[in-house]
Structures are given as C-alpha cells and as structure tokens.
Amino acid sequence: MxxxxxxxxxxxxxxxxxxxxxxxxxxxxxxxxxxxxxxAGRGTVVDVPTVAFPGAGAVYPVRRGTIVDTPGCSRMLERxxxxxxxxxxxxxxxxxxxxxxxxxxxxxxxxAVEVLxxxxxxxxxxxxxxxxxxxxxxxxxxxxxxxxxxLTEAVLLCDGAVTDARRTAVGTSxxxxxxxxxxxxxxxxxxxxxxxxxxxxxxxxxxxxxxILLAGGGALQPEITRALAARLKAPPRIVPAPHTAxxxxxxxxxxxxxxxxxxxxxxxxxxxxx
Numbered sequence: 001m002x003x004x005x006x007x008x009x010x011x012x013x014x015x016x017x018x019x020x021x022x023x024x025x026x027x028x029x030x031x032x033x034x035x036x037x038x039x040a041g042r043g044t045v046v047d048v049p050t051v052a053f054p055g056a057g058a059v060y061p062v063r064r065g066t067i068v069d070t071p072g073c074s075r076m077l078e079r080x081x082x083x084x085x086x087x088x089x090x091x092x093x094x095x096x097x098x099x100x101x102x103x104x105x106x107x108x109x110x111x112a113v114e115v116l117x118x119x120x121x122x123x124x125x126x127x128x129x130x131x132x133x134x135x136x137x138x139x140x141x142x143x144x145x146x147x148x149x150x151l152t153e154a155v156l157l158c159d160g161a162v163t164d165a166r167r168t169a170v171g172t173s174x175x176x177x178x179x180x181x182x183x184x185x186x187x188x189x190x191x192x193x194x195x196x197x198x199x200x201x202x203x204x205x206x207x208x209x210x211x212i213l214l215a216g217g218g219a220l221q222p223e224i225t226r227a228l229a230a231r232l233k234a235p236p237r238i239v240p241a242p243h244t245a246x247x248x249x250x251x252x253x254x255x256x257x258x259x260x261x262x263x264x265x266x267x268x269x270x271x272x273x274x
Contacts, residue, residue, distance in 0.1 A: 024089040026081070026116070027250035029096045029126070030073065030109065032062045033149030033173060033217075036247040037081060040254065044244060045084060052076040064169045065098045065151035067108030074115040081116060090119035094254045096126040096246045099155050099165040122257060125162055127155035129249030130215040134239040140210075141203035143195070145188055145236070146246070147218025149173040152184065154191040154212075156204050164198060166191035172217045172224075184218065185227035192232075211235060215242040 025040035030050060037046035051058045052072035061072030085091060093116065095109045106123045113121055127144040136142055138160040146153045150171045156164040168187045170179050192212070196204045211234035218224045219242035229235045239245045 024086055024091040025254045026085070026091045026093045026118075027096075027247055027254045028077075028093060028109075028113070029129075029244075029247035029250060030062055030067075030112075031148055031246075032060075032065055032151060032171075034243075035076065035080070036244055038247050038251040038254075039081075039084060042084075044247060046080050047244070048080065050076065053079075063150065065105070065148070065153075065167070066101060067105055067112065070108045070111050073108070073112035077112060078115045085116065090117055092120050092122075092254065092257065093118045094122045094124060094250045094257065096129050096250050097123045098151065098167070099125045099127055099153055099162055100167045122253070124250055124253050125155070126246045127153065127157060127162065127165070128160060129247075129253065130239060130245045131157060131160070131213060131249070132252050133245040133249035134213055134215075134237075136213055141207040142210075143192065143204065143207045143212045145192075145212045145214050145216075147171060147184065147188070147214070147216040147221075147224060149217055152188060152191075152216075152218070154188060154195060156195050156199070156207065158203055164195045164204070166194055172221060175221070181221065181223035181227050184224055185231055188228060189231045208232070209234060211237045213237050213239060215239040215245045217243045219243070 027038040029036045033050060035048055035050045036044060038044050050062050052061050052075045059069060059072050061069035067073060093113050097105045110121050126146055130144050130146060131138055131142055138157060142157045144155045144157060148171045150173055151167060151169060152171055153165060153167045155162055170184060170187055214236040219238045225236060
C-alpha cells in the first residue's frame with residue numbers, strides 16, 4: 001500500500017505579491033475630490049483628482065461621498081488603470097466606501113469597476129481601512145474621524161465592526177467659502193456627542209477618552225487639528241499620511257484576501273491511498 005503525498009493547502013499555492021504571477025490586485029479609494037489606487041507589487045500608483053472627461057469639459061462623478069455618475073467613474077478608471085494592469089488581467093478589487101449611504105455607493109462602485117473586468121470585487125468601510133492602516137488596536141472600541149474634502153464621517157468601531165456612525169456634508173474644500181476650521185471642528189464634536197449619547201454600553205465614552213483617530217485631508221490642516229484639540233478631552237491621534245490611509249488600509253485587506261480560500265477557490269482534492 002502506497003501513501004499519497006499530501007498536497008499543499010490552497011493558500012500555500014499563492015506567493016505574496018508581487019511574486020504571485022497568478023493574480024492581479026487593486027485597492028481603490030474613490031473620493032469626492034481625489035482617487036487613489038494601489039496595485040499589487042507596485043504600491044500607490046495613482047493619486048489624482050476624481051474627474052472624468054466625457055467631451056470637451058470635465059465632470060465630477062463623485063459628489064459629497066455619493067457616486068452621481070457611474071459611467072463617468074468607469075471612464076475615469078479605464079483612463080487611469082487600463083494601461084497599468086497586465087493584459088487580459090482579471091484583478092481582485094477592494095473598494096473603500098463611506099459608512100453611511102454605503103449601499104448606494106457600493107452598488108455604483110461595483111458597476112463602475114466592471115470596466116476593469118474584475119475577478120471579484122470586495123468593499124470595506126473607509127473607517128475600518130483607516131484603522132488598519134494606523135495599526136490601531138481594534139480589540140478595544142475606537143472612534144475614527146475622517147475629514148475629507150467634501151464629507152466628514154465619525155465612526156465607532158467595536159471589535160473592528162461599525163457600531164455607530166454620523167456624517168456631515170462639509171469638508172476641507174469648504175474652508176474659506178462656506179465653512180471655517182472652527183465650524184468643521186464643531187460639526188465633528190456634535191457628531192461625537194451624538195454617538196456617545198446613543199451608546200448605552202459606555203464603549204464610545206471609553207474610546208473618546210483615549211482620543212479619536214483622525215484621518216483624511218483635514219488631518220493635514222493645522223487649524224482643524226488645533227480646533228479639535230481645544231474642544232476634545234483627549235488630543236486627536238493623527239494617522240501617518242492621513243490623506244492616503246484609506247487606500248493603504250484597503251491594500252492590507254487586499255493582501256489578506258489574496259490567499260483566503262473564498263478568493264482563491266476550493267482546495268484541490270486530496271488523493272486517497274490505494
């Protein structure tokens with residue numbers, strides 16, 4: 001009787017990117033103002049305004065955290081990535097999404113990325129991507145505040161899952177026009193107060209005592225960080241390179257999904273002894 005050699009597990013058949021030649025992976029953060037893309041083995045290759053050019057003029061397909069022009073997003077992605085991906089590639093794509101209005105955004109994003117002929121499309125809340133990029137301890141409650149160009153979100157994460165969230169349609173692009181740094185800070189504080197008020201477990205209070213995790217372009221604005229520090233009991237903890245934190249966190253999720261059995265397919269049959 002001869003024993004069969006044990007075959008490798010599914011995950012073991014994949015090498016880490018970029019040495020894995022079987023797969024192509026893309027992490028995508030498509031914001032109202034800027035689109036950032038990470039490609040496996042190449043890092044962040046795109047950080048450009050979120051704009052499409054259907055004709056003579058420019059259009060902005062994402063506004064205030066909402067995809068308003070899905071075909072425009074598709075044209076933009078094809079222009080940015082069509083020549084950067086391997087020929088005939090079927091990439092695995094992970095897209096960051098706003099926590100609130102996420103269903104509509106996910107639907108639009110999934111339709112937009114079809115132009116890239118994806119093998120699979122996964123979505124992840126931006127707040128969770130930010131926490132991962134910051135190497136935050138997600139075993140304890142955590143409050144993530146993402147101050148973007150057109151949208152600001154405050155999110156309570158417990159064990160890495162979204163427990164509560166608030167948003168306001170104001171961001172850094174409004175500075176000097178319809179909002180001041182103090183008004184943005186006041187809006188953030190109001191959202192945090194609402195999260196704390198509605199939490200019956202005191203997890204939000206504990207997270208706020210430890211300090212919020214601050215990301216987005218607003219974290220690079222000294223007047224906003226100073227205004228927040230003056231209003232909060234604990235100074236905000238600013239994520240390194242806060243403007244790219246979401247796409248970097250999505251890249252980590254992508255690398256983990258790359259070798260997950262659900263993404264790599266069923267394991268090969270094990271030969272029986274005969």
